[in-house]
Amino acid sequence: MKPGKMPKAVRLTAYGGIDQLHIVDVAMPEPKRNEVVVRVVSSGTNPGEIAIREGHLKEMFPMDFPFGQGTDFAGRISSVGSGVTTFAIGDEVLGWSEQRSAQAEYVVSEASHLVAKPPSLDWFRAGSLFVVATTAVAAVRAVSAKAGDVVAISGAAGGVGSLAVQLARRAGARVIGMASDDNAAFLASVGVEHVAYGDGLERRLRAVAPEGIDAFIDLFGGGYVDLAVKLGVSTERIDTIIDFAAAEKHGVKTDGSAQAASPATLADVANLIAWGEIVMPLTAIYPFSLLHDAYAELARRKTRGKIVLAFEESVKVRIGATSM
Numbered sequence: 001m002k003p004g005k006m007p008k009a010v011r012l013t014a015y016g017g018i019d020q021l022h023i024v025d026v027a028m029p030e031p032k033r034n035e036v037v038v039r040v041v042s043s044g045t046n047p048g049e050i051a052i053r054e055g056h057l058k059e060m061f062p063m064d065f066p067f068g069q070g071t072d073f074a075g076r077i078s079s080v081g082s083g084v085t086t087f088a089i090g091d092e093v094l095g096w097s098e099q100r101s102a103q104a105e106y107v108v109s110e111a112s113h114l115v116a117k118p119p120s121l122d123w124f125r126a127g128s129l130f131v132v133a134t135t136a137v138a139a140v141r142a143v144s145a146k147a148g149d150v151v152a153i154s155g156a157a158g159g160v161g162s163l164a165v166q167l168a169r170r171a172g173a174r175v176i177g178m179a180s181d182d183n184a185a186f187l188a189s190v191g192v193e194h195v196a197y198g199d200g201l202e203r204r205l206r207a208v209a210p211e212g213i214d215a216f217i218d219l220f221g222g223g224y225v226d227l228a229v230k231l232g233v234s235t236e237r238i239d240t241i242i243d244f245a246a247a248e249k250h251g252v253k254t255d256g257s258a259q260a261a262s263p264a265t266l267a268d269v270a271n272l273i274a275w276g277e278i279v280m281p282l283t284a285i286y287p288f289s290l291l292h293d294a295y296a297e298l299a300r301r302k303t304r305g306k307i308v309l310a311f312e313e314s315v316k317v318r319i320g321a322t323s324m
């Protein structure tokens with residue numbers, strides 16, 4: 001950063017639409033004990049941020065304005081606080097911000113919320129991994145997916161879904177992924193049977209799984225939990241990460257990111273992607289300056305994999321449907 005220039009960060013000053021997202025100059029963060037400051041290279045966008053910004057989760061995530069945004073990030077360590085022995089200046093890392101301040105040129109983080117970036121994991125997947133990786137791991141674990149099972153997953157091609165379907169496959173299950181026809185080829189490429197959502201879904205699911213569905217992971221909400229119960233899936237083997245009203249009604253599980261949030265989980269999934277064991281599609285990479293466009297695209301809920309923000313001018317950025 002040039003002398004005299006202040007780093008930029010997202011700040012929200014009120015609940016509301018995309019116009020409440022402001023990119024402002026902020027003071028350079030200073031690491032306290034056991035903390036580091038990371039020069040961010042990339043940061044993920046997550047639909048939950050839209051719900052928080054619009055004020056739908058005021059009770060769960062209260063905000064004292066002005067507030068930052070963003071959980072996932074990857075970058076290079078630029079300063080280190082006292083007590084940190086695991087990382088040094090210049091190390092390439094990925095991690096998460098519990099203060100929701102990852103969408104910034106510099107983020108302060110607990111050293112314990114970071115892992116080393118595998119050299120063969122690109123910056124964009126690294127910087128958008130934490131929320132979806134931990135959520136996918138928690139959801140697949142919650143339903144105890146195993147060899148011989150038929151597991152149905154809604155939102156199968158989204159950020160969480162594209163990883164969850166592959167983790168359930170790796171557990172040995174036969175996986176049915178509910179998605180639009182646009183994602184049929186992607187799902188087939190990772191060994192997942194595509195079933196289109198919409199009218200007649202129950203009939204189509206019964207037709208592809210005449211012996212029944214053993215476990216159901218709902219990553220989209222809006223009736224999938226009711227459907228799973230109707231299909232006879234046992235409530236201990238249904239997990240929703242979004243439909244908390246239906247979960248309360250039927251007594252199904254709600255395991256999500258919090259149930260698997262750890263550096264070990266993050267490192268495991270990062271390595272699976274780095275080694276090519278699973279794939280992580282990206283729909284688009286936006287420069288930080290086009291933050292508003294990134295959130296407008298995310299709000300359409302047609303993302304395959306992730307939409308990522310890029311922070312370094314030197315990073316080559318592809319805008320649009322990259323579908324890598």
Ligand SMILES: NC(=O)c1ccc[n+]([C@@H]2O[C@H](COP(=O)([O-])OP(=O)(O)OC[C@H]3O[C@@H](n4cnc5c(N)ncnc54)[C@H](OP(=O)(O)O)[C@@H]3O)[C@@H](O)[C@H]2O)c1
Pocket residue numbers: 046047048131132135154155156157158159160161178179180181182183197219220241242255256257258298301302303304305
């Ligand atoms: N509890 C937690 O810890 C936790 C953590 C992360 C996320 N979440 C929540 O979980 C949800 C999923 O997150 P995400 O990041 O995976 O979202 P996302 O990437 O935005 O999901 C996009 C996907 O939704 C699919 N979709 C759109 N309409 C659908 C429908 N009617 N039925 C089934 N799928 C449909 C799209 O598939 P097509 O393009 O094929 O239509 C697209 O691939 C969000 O609501 C998020 O807020 C909760």
